Amino acid sequence: MQTYPLTRDLVLMGGGHAHALLLRMWGMDPLPGVRVTVVNPGPVAPYTGMLPGHIAGHYRRDEMMIDLVALARFAGARVILDRVEGIDRAAGRVHLAGRGPVAYDLASIDIGIxxxxxxxxxxxxxxxxxxxxxxxxxxxxxxxxxxxxxxxxxxxxxxxxxxxxxxxxxxxxxxxxxxxxxxxxxxxxxxxxxxxxxxxxxxxxxxxxxxxxxxxxxxxxxxxxxxxxxxxxxxxxxxxxxxxxxxRPQGWLAETGLALHEGFVAVGPTLQSSDPAIFAAGDCAHLTHAPRPKAGVFAVREAPILSHNLRVALSEQGRMRNYQPQRDYxxxxxxxxxxxxxxxxxxxxxxxxxxxxxxxxxxxxxxxxxAYPQMAQPALPSPAAAGLAEALGPKPLCGGCGAKVGAADLARALASLPAPRNPAVLTGPGDDAAVIAQGTGYEVLTTDHLRAFTADHGLMARITALHAMGDIWAMGAAPVAALAQITLPRMSERLQAETLREIMAVAATTFREAGADIVGGHTSIGAELTIGFTVTGWAERVIAKGGARVGDVLVLTKPLGTGTLLAAEMAGTALPGGLLGEAVAGAFASMTSSPALAAAILREGATALTDVTGFGLAGHLMEICEASGTAATLSLAEIPLLPGAAALAALGVASTLAPANRAALIGRIAAPTTPEAALLFDPQTAGGFLAALPAARADSTMAALLHAGIPAARIGTVTEGPPRITAR
Missing domain, CATH: 3.50.50.100 (FAD/NAD(P)-binding domain)
Incomplete structure (x- = not known):
């Protein structure tokens, strides 16, 4: 949780060696009040020194890659997986290829060659x-x-x-x-x-x-x-x-107006460019006071100087140091x-x-x-109320749907709410969305918000928008309008404005892609970033959860594992035989993939439809079974999983909500004790759809989904019996 208000923005363009070392130093000794952003096209950055050994077969790929996602988490920085394509120095913004610009007070360039x-x-x-x-x-x-x-x-x-x-x-x-x-x-x-x-x-x-x-x-x-x-x-x-x-330097540098030498950013002894607010290091920089060939050794030795000088400029205290490279190395x-x-x-x-x-x-x-040093956690106060340690739990609270209240507790809380008195309101407490009869059709109304699990608030905005629209699509409706509810952490007025601009720009684009508009909203200041949307939709026919019939085929449109991967990233867990940052980037890609086309295909023939979110696949399938008066059988081998999810589940990694999801189904699910079965209880954020399809339509619907590039899979069947799930 953020301790001090944010007042300054530092943007690091590129994940080169100098920036990687700078981020590690920053994690050991952060400067209060600074928001650090690192922009890089991919979640990992290769270490040049080991490349020949990798080509020769002496090193595995993961041994030579720096995981920027894990590094950014340690440094308390946000990582934006995008490509820089320009700088607007007058406005103080960095332009990205995939979304709107990011503001900076100070910036540093380490983008290689x-x-x-x-x-x-x-x-x-x-x-x-x-x-x-x-x-x-x-x-x-x-x-x-x-x-x-x-x-x-x-x-x-x-x-x-x-x-x-x-x-x-x-x-x-x-x-x-x-x-x-x-x-x-x-x-x-x-x-x-x-x-x-x-x-x-x-x-x-x-x-x-x-x-x-x-x-x-x-x-x-x-x-x-x-x-x-x-x-x-x-x-x-x-x-x-x-x-x-x-x-060769990257071509966009020529459009920045910075002084260049043969296309490379010209810097002086302090590693500042001709614009004092922009620094540069590594191969993309040219040392005007001491020209040297392009070599990784200089980037590594520039890192401490770059770190010190950025801190001086950000705090406006102290004196900058000069970098003098060795004559030979x-x-x-x-x-x-x-x-x-x-x-x-x-x-x-x-x-x-x-x-x-x-x-x-x-x-x-x-x-x-x-592996990064574990920062000391504050000790519990003593004395304290009974149960405080148990309420805190053994690990940090997850974000996204992993931070939601468990199904059993939620059901108890809603049990005393009265049924709707207005005959136009067709659903009651506990449904994913309200359905209101309007003339010959139906208005569908839902709301959702997410506690941030990444410091990239633009990414959070898109994921939350898609997540909030999930219930609209799952009921066979099309989104129409949305209201935003945003809680910002404490920061200066300028940073508030820039943060809101980023969030709303991404959100507006996401809703516009879905045919909806943001028409207003509400903001507040709180302890941490939370983004939510209230969404209305329109349907000519509502698809409920209670229409599944015995013999229907169960189809899932997105792989499982987002909760486990996000929990591992928060805890800094190593991924056996792989790079956690790449697996997390895969989860981000899945969450930011719009399910609108999948919804359009499924609503033509689905007998029951829901989105898979906080209660996990098993929990949401049980909702279909209870509403339809049926049972279900799942084939674990057919359920798609995000890369890395099963390996992490095998280590016991799970979201904070997973135990509650499992407990809610005790006695109603039969499943082996395997990592794949554990992921049935994994809370999903912006997950896919779970649909029951008549067997006669399953082949044609699956063909349409796959032709549209949707990673759908047949995962089971609806069976006769009381509500119960059997996973084999």
């Missing part, structure tokens, strides 16, 4: 760039998996990076049983121009040892699907064409076979122990992002 070669014909369609690293790593794994007997690889650029990746590629393919043909092209007359003579000789010998063909003075002019054409007319066969040639170049060549000041060493040394350095760096 690209090794794309757009001037070469065919490159965009058939070439792979070593930078950004994430896309290259994925493309390489897919290529290795093809299992070609004689894979042909052409690498453009014979600098240190090109040589290192050529050696790694040859080693990996040979270890896989292939007979690789790796060709390294250098357009200049000499390979490895920025390394000492001794190290150059050692690396050239490694190329010869691995059978890598080096061609200097060779310039590629066209990349085809299976070949690289050179300016002399020669054509080289290539199954995988990689560019490591040069370094130790280059440890891996050779693919767990060997390395060292170069500094022209001295050269080559030995396996150098690889082990490099491996220890790289693993020590990544260990800083593998």
């Amino acid at each position: 690209s090794s794309e070669l757009p001037e070469i014909a065919g490159y965009a369609a058939h070439g792979v760039s070593a930078k950004p690293l994430g896309g290259y790593a994925a493309a390489w794994e897919a290529f290795v998996a093809r299992g070609l007997a004689v894979p042909r690889v052409v690498i453009l650029g014979a600098g240190i990076g090109g040589v290192e990746l050529a050696l790694a590629s040859a080693h990996r393919l040979r270890a896989a049983g292939a007979r690789p043909e790796v060709t390294l092209l250098e357009r200049e007359a000499t390979a490895l121009p920025h390394i000492g003579a001794g190290a150059r000789r050692a690396l050239l010998a490694e190329l010869a040892r691995e059978g890598v063909r080096l061609m200097t003075g060779a310039r590629a002019v066209r990349i085809a699907a299976g070949a690289v054409e050179l300016d002399g007319g020669q054509s080289l066969p290539s199954d995988f064409t990689l560019s490591v040639a040069g370094s 130790l280059k440890l170049v891996s050779t693919g076979r767990r060997n390395a060549v060292a170069d500094k000041f022209g001295l050269r060493l080559s030995h396996p122990w150098l690889w082990r040394w490099k491996d220890r350095i790289d693993r020590r760096f990544m260990a800083m992002f593998a």
